[in-house]
Amino acid sequence: MKTLTVDLGERSYPIFIGTNLIDRADLLAEYIGGQQVCIVTNDTVAKIYLPMLKRALGSREFEVQSVVLPDGEQYKNLDTLNLIFDELLKSRFNRTVTVIALGGGVVGDMAGFASACYQRGVSFIQIPTTLLSMVDSSVGGKTGVNHALGKNMIGAFYQPQAVVADVAALKTLPARELSAGVAEVIKYGIICDYDFFVWLEANIDRVMAGDANALSYCIERSCDNKARVVAQDEREGGIRAILNLGHTFGHAIETAQGYGNWLHGEAVGAGMVMALDLSQRMGLICEADLARATSLIERANLPVAAPENMSESQFIELMSVDKKVQDGRLRLVLVKQLGQAFVTSDIDRDLLSQTINACR
Amino acid sequence: MKTLTVDLGERSYPIFIGTNLIDRADLLAEYIGGQQVCIVTNDTVAKIYLPMLKRALGSREFEVQSVVLPDGEQYKNLDTLNLIFDELLKSRFNRTVTVIALGGGVVGDMAGFASACYQRGVSFIQIPTTLLSMVDSSVGGKTGVNHALGKNMIGAFYQPQAVVADVAALKTLPARELSAGVAEVIKYGIICDYDFFVWLEANIDRVMAGDANALSYCIERSCDNKARVVAQDEREGGIRAILNLGHTFGHAIETAQGYGNWLHGEAVGAGMVMALDLSQRMGLICEADLARATSLIERANLPVAAPENMSESQFIELMSVDKKVQDGRLRLVLVKQLGQAFVTSDIDRDLLSQTINACR
Known part of the structure; x- marks a missing residue:
């Protein structure tokens, strides 16, 4: 495993790059502040990796919930974003919750933006599962959704606590x-x-x-x-x-x-x-x-x-x-x-x- | 006119308190960075103060657009927020736009949150027209909207460039x-x-x-x-x-x-x-x-x-x-x-x- 650092003063964070990292709860636990975890993913990725991640976090006694969004850029909008807020509120998750983005760029952008906005800001971790999200969108803190009149027009600069890039996940990538x-x-x-x-x-x-x-x-x-x-x-x-x-x-x-x-x-x-x-x-x-x-x-x-x-x-x-x-x-x-x-x-x-x- | 300062380092800003300040374009112009201005207000306040403010800004050759939201806490949600994004995008306003909140706490919270999110953050100015917004919600940078399951659950900490409290506006307050x-x-x-x-x-x-x-x-x-x-x-x-x-x-x-x-x-x-x-x-x-x-x-x-x-x-x-x-x-x-x-x-x-x- 290699570790890079995004150097942003008090908002600095590590990028871990390696194989079979998705269920490394020991790695993730260091970046989860409270007891509550909400995993945001999509219906394609959920089938492959969600049970594994849930089990790993559950074994560390976190209180884990998940939101499975429809897969695709066409769902990267305020309506889909609201599904994340619905789940966080139904679970009565508070400011100490950590949101984990498990998926590609769309999932990361939406989970990150939801984290920026939920109760005016909670922690989040990026677990990118596509090459694009590993090399670009999970790093740097650009989050947001599209508007019918323009892409990524609604969003926030909001940095994650950590990025965990599991190269093994690329084996299942189309x-x-x-x-x-x-x-x-x-x-x-x-x-x-x-x-x-x-x-x-x-x-x-x-x-x-x-x-x-x-x-x-x-x-x-x-x-x-x-x-x-x-x-x-x-x-x-x-x-x-x-x-x-x-x-x-x-x-x-x-x-x-x-x-x-x-x-x-x-x-x-x-x-x-x-x-x-x-x-x-x-x-x-x-x-x-x-x-x-x-x-x-x-x-x-x-x-x-x-x-x-x-x-x-x-x-x-x-x-x-x-x-x-x-x-x-x-x-x-x-x-x-x-x-x-x-x-x-x-x-x-x-x-x-x-x-x-x-x-x- | 009295001036107070909210002391937040590089995010510090003044609060101006006085009478007949709403159309003081000279005061506002100092806090408007570019040429584009989008006034966010509601249908009650628009009737009384919008033409005055538009005229004042127009005389300084700003490119001014406005969004008139329905009046009331029941409209403080993501759907209404999207009306602001619609207007900003239809007007092709870019990152140099300044959003002006003209109204009470609901208008201020939504205009502020829209400013925090539009293109990941643009400038905004608060012109509170109710006592509540003058003494509380326009100061301090809490912005956001409600969710059916909880009040102010979606939002951002985002400070304005200035707050202009016109005491004369309270004459028309119910x-x-x-x-x-x-x-x-x-x-x-x-x-x-x-x-x-x-x-x-x-x-x-x-x-x-x-x-x-x-x-x-x-x-x-x-x-x-x-x-x-x-x-x-x-x-x-x-x-x-x-x-x-x-x-x-x-x-x-x-x-x-x-x-x-x-x-x-x-x-x-x-x-x-x-x-x-x-x-x-x-x-x-x-x-x-x-x-x-x-x-x-x-x-x-x-x-x-x-x-x-x-x-x-x-x-x-x-x-x-x-x-x-x-x-x-x-x-x-x-x-x-x-x-x-x-x-x-x-x-x-x-x-x-x-x-x-x-x-x-």
């Missing part, structure tokens, strides 16, 4: 979700870690085949990159925004297609290609680097273009409600060279149109 | 709401300010008659007390809990009667009498002090007993989901002597039963 996770892995290479990008070019086939060592390495390196960026800028006043490479394009795709039809990582895959395409058109990166990155994304079985049914005006419309917009000016993460991203609102609208029209 | 506000004013006397309690005994008739000087003094002294307590304990780890005198009993009444039937201040009036009655039964205060406090609450035209239709078991049931419960132990604010409250979980259940049965 191939499509593995790809979605690899999108965020590749992202770190492109935005801030060129050596890792090169490693990925050499090892992407092992990763896609589910090689445990290759996956562990991806998780460690991704979490390490994320932890460093988040420690510098917890509330995304500056540098943290580079973690959103491809996300403004991607959110537009997700919102337009209806939540749950494209996986988040798939939309990020296509979105990164669009951000790189625009970077190339703006003279920031050369065509060869655009081709290298596109090829890597393609080898991860990810889409490298937006859906054909989206018009340019729909793209612009949806991108302009993005959280990175400031006083009406669209801001995007672009790439100066592989391994070096930056945020800018200095965007040529004609070139943006060209990118949107070229990448479909 | 008598019943004035009484509800006076409940929280009397509370400060009982929990931490005996001199103020004595002042209130001497001046309660002027206050109830709407005397502007007497009301101004009540608001200043209440805010000053609240600001000092909140500065010591922003997130209610300890001393801040004394501000909840009467609230555990009161929340049980509000929840049982259906939100909006008893005003919050009315429930706090009866709840304070119950907390004092229990304090007397437990040998903490003498009968004479119980009688003095009860008389003052009665002179403010507030109920001094719970509704007859509530059973003892319903009381206990509803009190046991209160936020102050810790690992199953009920905690209450009791009174050692007038002007000195404390929090305890050392409660004699028999005496609690006696209080519940005596105070109906």
Whole structure:
């Protein structure tokens, strides 16, 4: 087992990465303050891991309840969030409760946001079960739900007590979700870690085949990159925004297609290609680097273009409600060279149109 | 105009108390960061003050939108909260928006919570228009909504940029709401300010008659007390809990009667009498002090007993989901002597039963 730390002063917390950690109650117990535990999961993950986790916690005499949410991004909204509050209140759980998120990014985002809001804030622990949540969404404290008019528009910055990434859980992960996770892995290479990008070019086939060592390495390196960026800028006043490479394009795709039809990582895959395409058109990166990155994304079985049914005006419309917009000016993460991203609102609208029209 | 400060380090903010402040755009403009402003109000307050505030802000060239919520505690829930998100997103307002709460405690709690959650946190300003919100809910950063199973169960600690209390707004306040506000004013006397309690005994008739000087003094002294307590304990780890005198009993009444039937201040009036009655039964205060406090609450035209239709078991049931419960132990604010409250979980259940049965 490896341990990384997200260094946020009094809100610092560990990320544990290893195999067969889900029922390690000894590990979890250190981060559970009171006697009450509420596990939040979804109906897919519950079948595989919920009994194991419940038994482990029960053996330590915690009072354990669980909420099983419907599985899918389309349920990441205020109505589903309320199911968590219902369970917490029906169980009469108080401020000393610890919420455990057992599942992927949707479960983690909702359980984290519910923890931020229940009785104005209770403890929570992330047990991510998908690659995407292990390398990205479980780390850094971004929690929230979607609104019909925009993704992740309602939420909180709220840090967990600990993140427990069990690499063994990836054995049961569907191939499509593995790809979605690899999108965020590749992202770190492109935005801030060129050596890792090169490693990925050499090892992407092992990763896609589910090689445990290759996956562990991806998780460690991704979490390490994320932890460093988040420690510098917890509330995304500056540098943290580079973690959103491809996300403004991607959110537009997700919102337009209806939540749950494209996986988040798939939309990020296509979105990164669009951000790189625009970077190339703006003279920031050369065509060869655009081709290298596109090829890597393609080898991860990810889409490298937006859906054909989206018009340019729909793209612009949806991108302009993005959280990175400031006083009406669209801001995007672009790439100066592989391994070096930056945020800018200095965007040529004609070139943006060209990118949107070229990448479909 | 008087200015008090809530001293919370980098989250410090001023409370302005004076007359005819609502359309003082010069005052507000200092606390509005960007160009976008969203005013949240209710259908009662909107008729009186919304056009004035919109005009004032419009003259400073802010981009102003407004959301008019239905008036009443029964609408303080996630569904109504979503109306605020709808408006913010329809207006394409981004992270630089400032939300202004124009109204009473319900509007302030919901606008504040929406500000805490919209795009994971935007600025907000409180313009309280009721006595209760001026002396209590607009100060201190408690925001949130109710759940069918418990009051204020979903929320955040989130501080405003400024509080602007316009005493002139109290001229249009219905008598019943004035009484509800006076409940929280009397509370400060009982929990931490005996001199103020004595002042209130001497001046309660002027206050109830709407005397502007007497009301101004009540608001200043209440805010000053609240600001000092909140500065010591922003997130209610300890001393801040004394501000909840009467609230555990009161929340049980509000929840049982259906939100909006008893005003919050009315429930706090009866709840304070119950907390004092229990304090007397437990040998903490003498009968004479119980009688003095009860008389003052009665002179403010507030109920001094719970509704007859509530059973003892319903009381206990509803009190046991209160936020102050810790690992199953009920905690209450009791009174050692007038002007000195404390929090305890050392409660004699028999005496609690006696209080519940005596105070109906």
